[in-house]
Amino acid sequence: MDLNRGVKPDPRRSLPSVDRLTREVLALRPDLPEWAVVAAVRAEVDESRGALELLLSRGAKNSEIEDVIGTDWSVQAIVRARKLSEATPAPVINATGVVLHTNLGRAPLSAEAARAAAEAAANYSNLEFDLETGHRGNRLGALTTKLELLSGAEAAMVVNNNAAAVMLALDTVAAGKEVIVSRGELVEIGGSFRVPAIMEKAGVRLVEVGTTNRTHPDDYAAAIGPETGLLLKVHRSNFAQSGFVAEVDLGQLVEIGRRHGVPVVEDLGAGTLVDLSRHGFPADAFVPSRLRLGPDLVCFSGDKLFGGPQAGILLGSRRWVDELRKNPLARALRLDKMTIAALDATVDAMLRGRAEQEIPALRQMLEAPESLAIRARALAERLERVAGDRIALTVEEDRVPVGGGSLPGFELPTFVVSIRAQPGGPGPQRIADGLRAAPRPVLARVRDDAVLLDLRTLSEADLDAVTEALEAALR
Numbered sequence: 001m002d003l004n005r006g007v008k009p010d011p012r013r014s015l016p017s018v019d020r021l022t023r024e025v026l027a028l029r030p031d032l033p034e035w036a037v038v039a040a041v042r043a044e045v046d047e048s049r050g051a052l053e054l055l056l057s058r059g060a061k062n063s064e065i066e067d068v069i070g071t072d073w074s075v076q077a078i079v080r081a082r083k084l085s086e087a088t089p090a091p092v093i094n095a096t097g098v099v100l101h102t103n104l105g106r107a108p109l110s111a112e113a114a115r116a117a118a119e120a121a122a123n124y125s126n127l128e129f130d131l132e133t134g135h136r137g138n139r140l141g142a143l144t145t146k147l148e149l150l151s152g153a154e155a156a157m158v159v160n161n162n163a164a165a166v167m168l169a170l171d172t173v174a175a176g177k178e179v180i181v182s183r184g185e186l187v188e189i190g191g192s193f194r195v196p197a198i199m200e201k202a203g204v205r206l207v208e209v210g211t212t213n214r215t216h217p218d219d220y221a222a223a224i225g226p227e228t229g230l231l232l233k234v235h236r237s238n239f240a241q242s243g244f245v246a247e248v249d250l251g252q253l254v255e256i257g258r259r260h261g262v263p264v265v266e267d268l269g270a271g272t273l274v275d276l277s278r279h280g281f282p283a284d285a286f287v288p289s290r291l292r293l294g295p296d297l298v299c300f301s302g303d304k305l306f307g308g309p310q311a312g313i314l315l316g317s318r319r320w321v322d323e324l325r326k327n328p329l330a331r332a333l334r335l336d337k338m339t340i341a342a343l344d345a346t347v348d349a350m351l352r353g354r355a356e357q358e359i360p361a362l363r364q365m366l367e368a369p370e371s372l373a374i375r376a377r378a379l380a381e382r383l384e385r386v387a388g389d390r391i392a393l394t395v396e397e398d399r400v401p402v403g404g405g406s407l408p409g410f411e412l413p414t415f416v417v418s419i420r421a422q423p424g425g426p427g428p429q430r431i432a433d434g435l436r437a438a439p440r441p442v443l444a445r446v447r448d449d450a451v452l453l454d455l456r457t458l459s460e461a462d463l464d465a466v467t468e469a470l471e472a473a474l475r
Ligand SMILES: *Cc1c(COP(=O)(O)O)cnc(C)c1O
Pocket: 161, 162, 163, 164, 166, 189, 193, 234, 235, 236, 237, 267, 268, 269, 270, 300, 301, 302, 311, 312, 404, 405
């Protein structure tokens, strides 16, 4: 084959014109917005020009250059324009069964919380205005009092997320001082939150005590000196330790702190103000029981077990919460009005005693397996009608973690519709890819030779869309 055939002296001349390609793509896909097509075409052409220049400067082979100019520009530009014009974030159907899926936005809001956020977003409000006095008011209004009433804490404060809460607590309580942490608790949560890195950024000096598997009360006591500003306990949110292990519990740590006059803070990660222990959930996630052990502050996420919007909630002593509020960092880490409204509505459901019914994350976590089984059979029946004989469907019992760096080692019983390939049919990865490509993408678990649709996170209202997605995936 003559590889030189068709390659002009300057291959950059073979790049399409932005105008012409834009018109071509818009004719093929009139549904795509023009701005996105223009941007996509420009990016494609620029990228190819860059690639060609690099190849030319390296004296690359003609075949490599032909690969670039042989690109199907309009197909590439359509894919890019479609991605660009999609809403961010775009809604998906969570069929993984993982209630607090970090990649899927953790806790979904209750209808009331979503409505409150939309209302706050679209209207003026008394966000920082006291209607009684006619003067400037407190941004968090009654929200902090409600959190105090629910938790039994002396005082409450809320910031942008739990990472911000930890940062604010460290900076407020221990700036420039030493913070003592067990080596067994120097955790990483989801890539970018690492306890040692946060400490460095907060301007405190990390003092590690104990070993990876065992830390004793004496380890803390021996490390306390004139420079000690804080004893910090960090919840091992996303892993569990077993075997030859020992840790100092929060009550013991508070006792050591008292003896030496050093404050104690717990980063609980996932906390709840609804006692889930009577449903078999680990008791240490119930914040009031942590507060009763007497730490100066406890902080946790608003969108994990709490079931509300992204936020970092700090509860504890009036003295330290007053200091948190005065810290200039609090301004940089503050909540926006939509989040305040959503969090307030979430807390309101708790005060009314309706949290388990109204808050989706709690409702999903607490749904009885028998009720999941009924919905699983209903889904299997619908899927059966569109499936033909290229896949086999079964309803199976399974177990699924809660997710979101909450309750490590704890799993919920669940029911799944399991899809297995039949001879001549698409494999599990192909089916999962097809489900993800649906207009309303469906995210499923893939295990061994099966695609699992988990009913713990699928509501009755999702079943039609899942059925349509599978039908399309099998075409
Ligand atoms: C999740 C978690 C964080 C980070 O919380 P965000 O709300 O995601 O910022 C920090 N510490 C612990 C222990 C966590 O589990």
